[in-house]
Amino acid sequence: MSSSDLSNFEEKTKFNFIWSINYVFTIVGFIMTVFTYLIDDSFFIFYLIVLFINFFGLFALKYFKIYKVIAHILYFSVTIIMALAIFTVPESLHLQESLWMVVIVLSAFFTLGNLTGIFYLIVNTVFFVIYYNVTFPGTAYLSLTIKPEALIVLSIEFGISMFLIGYIMYRFGLINKHARDAANSAYEELKEEKRIVEYQNTEKTVLLQEIHHRVKNNMQVIVSLLRLQSGEIKSEEARQSFEEAITRILTMSLIHQKMYEKESLINLDVKDYLNTLVNNLINTGLIDKEIDFNVESTLSFVSSTTIVPLGLIISELVSNSMKHAFKHSGKITLQVSPADEEYFNMIYADDGKWKGGSSNTFGTQLIEIFVDQLEGEFRREIKDEGTFYYFKLKNLEKDE
Template sequence: MIVIILTTHFVLGIKWGRFYILLTSIVYFLYFNFFFLDTEGFKIILQPHTLFIYTIEFIITLFLIGFIMYNYETLNEKIISKYTDAFYELKDEKIVVEKQNQEKAILLQEIHHRVKNNFQIIVSLLRMQSNTIEDEETRDSFQQAINRIATMSLVHQKLYESTSLAEVNLNEYLEKLVHEIMNSYSVQGNITYSVHSEIENFDSEKIVMLGLIINELVSNSLKYAFKGEGNINIHIFRSEEGSVQLNYSDNGKWLKKPNNQAFGIKLIDIFIEQLDGTYERMIKENGTFYYFKLRNII
């Protein structure tokens, strides 16, 4: 009986525990008075020695039950109090942390915005300077430098516009990048491009190197491959082995091969090495194809 009462009290709570004590007491009272005790039973219970023992047992039992229930309720109140205090303390800390994170996010967005603006100022200065240069080769070098800076600037612009401050949407970035490169070269004729990435987002640090690689490829295609119409295709996906595959191609007839010792080619080699990658260039009847395998990029 005691075990059942205590179990009910602990498992179902104080309210139901007290109800069960009352219900059990009534049931036992009715049972002993109307179903269990006959005349001989009453005589045995009413004997002084037996009555004294039962009375002592009953008092001790009530005392133990009361003591256990009192300690349980006291301990339970302390636990609830500490839990409530801890809950509100964590809630206050959560509000503080969220506010700090929001402030840091705003600050980081402002940093990206200012970096982008600084890059744009540099680009504007270089363009002004290039307009005064008569030598075509020097002007071309200036244009390449402008495109490289614009490539890095675009990353900060996308980070500023994005809800994520660590990743950039790759398709949006590459579409914008190729479009700006083509505009910078004042492309003559109907040259189209296609950009498709099966990888949605890229780490902001790695995407700068990827963007500079594509900048060099597109620039070379626009300078050397096309005379009139042409098409550029960029496809990025994850291979079965886990590396990132970048396939680049154009369908132009290269009038002049890029110098392997040129600065742009050296840049590609440096970035490929940093990304733990390899690449090969294949010239076919229907165009020029680059196949990049990048391991240290995601």
């Protein structure tokens, strides 16, 4: 059940309440007007005014449906009439007016809100404080002189006012019950939707993990085929090109492996992935050299869109270092850290001595392509302690 359904129910209940209370006031007003006229009671004129006001209220409600305006008119009019009756008819005890005060205050709270209810509470309280402290002390003798007809009027008014108080509380309880039912229904719907979403999310996660697993296996098949093919190649240069291609495929295969090994497929743990990648590149067995490496990262996660070109950049850097910078041994360091909300910095360094002309290889051209994909930039510096690459790369959004 939606909040609009509850709102419509509440408005309909309030409209019906104003209609009912007007209808009851009209009937009671008519009876009391006739009765007080016949017994020549002082309250005749007040009942007559109330009767006309309620006739007007029923007419307006039927044709214009403006229950809030009618409620304001009704409450204000009854309050004023009650005050006039209290202070202009001193020959009555005016005990029944206190019940009408309760009816007006409860009705105002119920149909027009807290501020209006508080207003009528204060106004009616002031009226009766004045009455009980100024007028009432001089009316003690009336209890001995009340006519039987007046007692009938008091009895009717008391019964009707008590009925209306109960009716107000009944309507209020009805709205509360409806609200509780709506809240419980909405809670159950949300719980069911949550269960469905969690199930679908788990299902999609498992499916994506399976896809990554199969892609990784397919890449392994491709690697195996390339290695079989490379065994038939006589040219050392061509065989080396095959091995470089295999290394690049293995780099992408590792990404898919990491994706299906983790529960969340949105981001990858950078340090874990880079450590595994560099270790795999160094221990491929293609180049027999003793290489130490150190990976440091304060960047917790990168998107799955970013990790592919990033991994290929590092793959080319490590491959180039192993081929062109080290004779027998060396050290590679890799540092990754956030730059701002969108970009991160990466410093790659080796302590080897690069061979001349190696800075413009096909691998270097690939690095430039992948850097462009990450909307970044880089520079290469050769120092006494080794060769350094400084990158500033963008952590792309998942679907960018």
